[in-house]
Amino acid sequence: MWKDDWPAARVALTDWWNGTGLALYVTSPADTPWENVEAPEKGASAERRRLDTRYIVTAERHRLANTYFGGAALPMFNTDIGGPGSLGLFMGATGHIAETTVWYDPCIDNPENHPPLGLDRNSMWWQRHIEVMQAGMADSSDRYLVTIPDLVENIDTLAQLRGSQILMMDLVERPQWVERSLEEICDAYIRCYEEMWPIVQDPWGGISFYAFQLWGPGKTAKVQCDFCCMISPRMFRKYVTPTLTRQCDYLDYAMYHLDGTQAIIQLPNLLEIEAIKAIEWTPQAGIPGGGSPEWYDLYRTIKKAGKSVQAIDVAPHEVLPLIDAVGPEGLFIITSCPTEREARALLKSAGCIAN
Numbered sequence: 001m002w003k004d005d006w007p008a009a010r011v012a013l014t015d016w017w018n019g020t021g022l023a024l025y026v027t028s029p030a031d032t033p034w035e036n037v038e039a040p041e042k043g044a045s046a047e048r049r050r051l052d053t054r055y056i057v058t059a060e061r062h063r064l065a066n067t068y069f070g071g072a073a074l075p076m077f078n079t080d081i082g083g084p085g086s087l088g089l090f091m092g093a094t095g096h097i098a099e100t101t102v103w104y105d106p107c108i109d110n111p112e113n114h115p116p117l118g119l120d121r122n123s124m125w126w127q128r129h130i131e132v133m134q135a136g137m138a139d140s141s142d143r144y145l146v147t148i149p150d151l152v153e154n155i156d157t158l159a160q161l162r163g164s165q166i167l168m169m170d171l172v173e174r175p176q177w178v179e180r181s182l183e184e185i186c187d188a189y190i191r192c193y194e195e196m197w198p199i200v201q202d203p204w205g206g207i208s209f210y211a212f213q214l215w216g217p218g219k220t221a222k223v224q225c226d227f228c229c230m231i232s233p234r235m236f237r238k239y240v241t242p243t244l245t246r247q248c249d250y251l252d253y254a255m256y257h258l259d260g261t262q263a264i265i266q267l268p269n270l271l272e273i274e275a276i277k278a279i280e281w282t283p284q285a286g287i288p289g290g291g292s293p294e295w296y297d298l299y300r301t302i303k304k305a306g307k308s309v310q311a312i313d314v315a316p317h318e319v320l321p322l323i324d325a326v327g328p329e330g331l332f333i334i335t336s337c338p339t340e341r342e343a344r345a346l347l348k349s350a351g352c353i354a355n
Contacts (some may be wrong), residue, residue, distance in 0.1 A: 002034040002064060002075045002143050010204065012072050012352075013215050013332075017253050017277055019308050022328035023072035024319070024352050025213055027336045028343040030068040034075075034143070037065040046099050050081050051128055053135050060136065064144050068340040071352045072332065075144035077136040078210045079200075082125050085152035088160035089125035091117055091188055106163040111170065111177045117161070117184040119191055133199045146200045147210040148221060153189045154243055155182060155227045168230060171239065178239060186243040190250050193219065211257075212280055212310060213334060218252030222280070229262035236269050248275035255310060260284040264298070271305040278308035278332070291318030291335075299326045308332065316346055323350060 003009065015021025040059040048055055064075045082089050083102035089095050092107040108114050120126065129149055136146040152160075158181050159167050170178050197207055197219055207220040214220055225240050248254040255278040256270055262284075270276060279302045281290055288294050291314030299309045299322075308330035311322060316335050323331065337343040 003069045003073075006074070009072050009074060010206070010215070010217075014217055016072070016308055016330060016332050017216055019303075019306065019330035021330075022323065022350070022352070023332040024070075024347060024350050025073040025332065025334045026070035026316075026343045026346055027073045028068045028070070028338065028340045030066050031340045034065045035061075037062045047097050050097050050102070053128070053131050056081065056132055057135050057139050061139060061144075068343055070343045070347050071350075073213065074208065074215055076208050076210050076213065076215075077140065077144055077146040079129065079133050079136060079147050079149045080210055081129060081132055082149065084150045084211065085157065085160055086125065086129060086149045087151040087153060087185070087189060087192060088157045090119050090121075090123055090129075090192060091157070091161060091185070092120060093160050095125060104160045106161055106166075108162045111162075111174055111181075117181055117188060119188050130196075130199070133196065137200060142203075145202055145208040145215070147208045148193070148196055148200060150209070150211040150222065151189060151192060153185065153223060153247055154225055155240055156225055157185050157189075158182060159227050164227070164230070167227075171231070171235065175238075179242075182239065182243045186246055189247060193221070193250075212255065212312065214253070214255060216253030219250070220253040221251055222255050222257050223247060223251075223276070224257040224259065225266075226259050226263070228266045229260065233266060233269055236266050241269060241273065245273050245275060248273060251275070253277055255280055255308075257282065261287070267301070271302070271307065276307065278310060278330075280310035280312065280332075282312060289313035289315065289318075291315055291322050291333075293321070293325065296322070296325045299331070303327070303330055310334070316342065319346060319350060 012023045016023035039062050060077045069075055094105040096103045206217045208215045209221050211222050228236055254276055256276050257280050259282045290311040302309050310332040312334045314333050314335045316337050
């Protein structure tokens with residue numbers, strides 16, 4: 001592993017999931033590369049950066065080899081070549097590669113005539129994801145972990161397949177079709193995960209998940225419902241809660257991605273889902289980041305309900321005040337420093353072992 005204190009990090013992350021410990025994630029440029037790795041070719045097209053397996057492996061190995069991973073930070077090979085929401089690509093949505101993301105075109109024009117939803121293993125996107133995961137594992141030689149893609153699920157995936165505005169009308173005009181489709185998407189998610197996780201499972205029985213830098217000693221993932229900002233808590237309980245609960249029951253370690261102040265209205269619903277072990281908070285652009293005192297009460301509320309918390313976009317100077325205000329138990333903080341010396345100093349000041 002390109003991380004000397006991997007055993008300590010594994011313990012810290014497991015304790016965090018269990019609500020008993022602090023996971024402090026600190027990265028910086030490495031003073032000395034783990035290995036001299038040639039940089040990927042400059043000026044490559046967006047399509048090549050997304051779909052050329054050899055380019056992806058080279059770029060990821062170079063990035064990881066030149067990064068210091070402190071505390072709970074782990075060297076993770078990113079397999080999110082389709083961007084967040086690759087499950088929709090595996091179920092029929094058309095992907096258009098842009099410079100920094102992938103856009104999806106809906107594929108369900110007429111729900112009455114559309115066949116049941118399921119995985120298309122003949123999809124170019126499915127085959128390329130599997131190829132990249134396998135290539136990452138072949139290259140890693142235990143130097144780094146290879147992750148599960150950010151599949152996304154539930155009604156967010158249905159919105160990709162149908163279109164968000166039209167789906168809003170479907171909730172009223174075709175509620176049974178929506179509920180049936182969500183069950184089919186959950187079936188597809190579980191089948192997809194069942195085929196992917198054996199490819200990347202590590203020697204400790206764990207799975208790493210690049211989005212929000214998760215690792216757990218079992219089936220691990222971030223789950224979400226950004227669509228929840230457009231529906232009421234009652235509609236959330238009707239349409240989202242059943243399959244979200246089923247998905248989290250399937251996973252061993254599920255963290256919910258709470259995205260933006262418009263989504264906070266759904267927090268009481270989320271806190272009632274026992275299988276959600278942790279909740280991550282993402283403030284939207286233009287407001288204070290995750291380390292601001294403005295969010296201390298939100299973190300306390302989540303922890304009081306028995307869930308662990310992840311705080312992202314935390315500035316280094318905000319780390320210690322956040323720990324003091326919220327308490328270290330069940331707290332995962334993501335931050336970065338300009339230099340390895342500063343990263344090590346921050347870990348030491350927080351009482352974490354600096355490798």
